[in-house]
Amino acid sequence: MDILVVGSGGREHAICWSLAKSPKSGTVYCAPGNAGIAEVAEIVPIGVSEFDKLTSFAKDKQIELVVIGPDDPLAEGIVDAFEAEGIPVFGPSKNAAHIEGSKTFMKDLLHKYEIPTAAYEKFDNYEAALDYLRGQPVPIVIKADGLAAGKGVTVAFTREEAEQALADIMVSQVFGAAGNQVVIEEFMTGQEMSILAFVDGETVRAMPAAQDHKQVFDEDQGPNTGGMGTYSPLPHIAQSIIDEAIETIIKPTAKAMVSEGRSFRGVLFAGLMITPDGKPKTIEFNARFGDPETQVVLPRLKSDLLEIFLAAVNGTLAEVEIHWSDEAAVCVVLASPGYPAAYPKGLLIQGHDQVQEAIVFHAGTARNTDGDLVTNGGRVLGVVGLGASIAEARSKAYTEAERITFEGKHYRRDIAAKALM
Structure with a gap:
């Protein structure tokens, strides 16, 4: 077909x-x-x-x-x-994708159905939001309500940073209409993880957990990006915690969407925080495959992806068995100079055809008039290593990433390091 x-x-x-x-x-x-x-x-x-x-x-x-x-x-x-x-x-x-398109809708849904998430307040008035913010402790999280290419969230560690983020979103409208409303949320500490799930109404078939690296620089420093790398599985996080997240967050959310007349079909992506007491809480939901989580999850899929898609579309997802490889996968994102701020395009990429022990997924590439491969985005390539362990997969990803060159190439050197501590 x-x-x-x-x-x-x-x-x-x-x-x-x-x-x-x-x-x-x-x-x-x-x-x-x-x-x-x-x-x-x-x-x-x-x-x-x-x-x-x-x-x-x-x-x-x-x-x-x-x-x-x-x-x-x-x-x-x-x-x-x-x-x-x-x-x-x-x-x-469209009405089901609203779970990603509006953070206020998502937070209100979780609150209504008592699904674990951080405490929050929502505002559509800047002065009211500012007044509330000044009464809250820092660190604190400021989120534009709508879609902002993964960049509409600020974790503010000082009051000045928090007030600046709020002004950027609601006054300067740096994210356009996405900032007409904001969510101000308590800051949570702990390990983050992502769980993607194939969903067909109340049927939830979770994929292996992954962990993304959002900040642009090593040791989670610098501004948020669309994702600088990821890995799967998460050997340092107990399977019981992953199972608890599926049972107490993802499945109840799918059921809640059905109850709200917004039955979800597709990939539901839960961004989660494992708090110091070992309990998972919801950071966000997305209504599609994650990027770059997909680049480490799908290479581990042993079943036929097309059959899974068709089953979800036909309402028979519950009847399909889905099998996953025990292999580990690590993705290192190679980014353009300047990303996540302004960056050039058209930089010549070399060495990509010399990669031997990794999969190279293209994120922002094109061919110039001479047929040469050039950069065409902020995130340019994702280099994915596979191996019997995170250490082996990570070694392959970084070794092969070194073969690829373009002017100003930068990438994080600590992808998956948390899994090796």
Whole structure:
């Protein structure tokens, strides 16, 4: 069967790579894709928000399954657009994707159904928010309500930093309409982990846990990014804690969404904090595969990804067995100079074709007029090592990352270090 994947990053490269391995796959298309995705899928030059063009393409090519990667088109209703045309699509509807599109909705949902999360207040008035903020201890967390490319959250360690973050969001509107409301949240300490789950209504099939590295610099320093690297599994976190998170957070949230008339179908991504008392709490929910979590989870999938997608779309996810490899995976993200602030594009990439013991997922790449591979985004490449242990996978990822060069390349040197302590 022919498939259309919508998106252009490392997540979509991993999805296309995994789908291409299915014996049931025909042609895998990707819109708009990138230079690396072009090696495993046929590129379609249509943007992720061009719903009319995407649905027309899918009808013309008689696409039998569409898979949506990024968050913005989900929040804008891309799944509803395909379903209106009778085209099978894997991903949540607009009203279900609201769990990511609005942090105030998500926090209110968790509060209503008594699902563990940090204490919070929400505001749509700057002066009221500022007055509340001045009465709270620091550190404290300031979140823009809407989608902000993974950068709308500030963990403020001083009162000045907190007030500046609030002013940036609500007064300067650095994230646009996403900052019309804010959530001010208690600061939680502990280990973070991510659990992605295939969801079909109340059926939840969790994937192996992963841990992301959000800050741009080593030792979790600097501003938040979309993710500088990740690894899976998490040998330093007890399976009982992971199981507790699934049973007390992810499954109740899926059930709550059904109760709210927002039945979720797709990948539900829980960002979690394991507090010092060993209890998991919810930081956030996303309504799609994570990036770069997908790059370490899907290489560990032994089952057919296409069969899982089809089961979720057809309402038979509960009947599918899903098997995972015991191998460890570590992803090191190579970023453009300046990221997550302004960065150049078009820098020549070399050495990528010399990689021997890792998978290279392209996040922000293109071909120039001479056919050379060049940078085309902030996060450029994800180098994924696989091994019998985190240490082995990590060694492969870093060794192969060194082979790849482009001007100003930077990356964190401590990805997965917490698992080795």
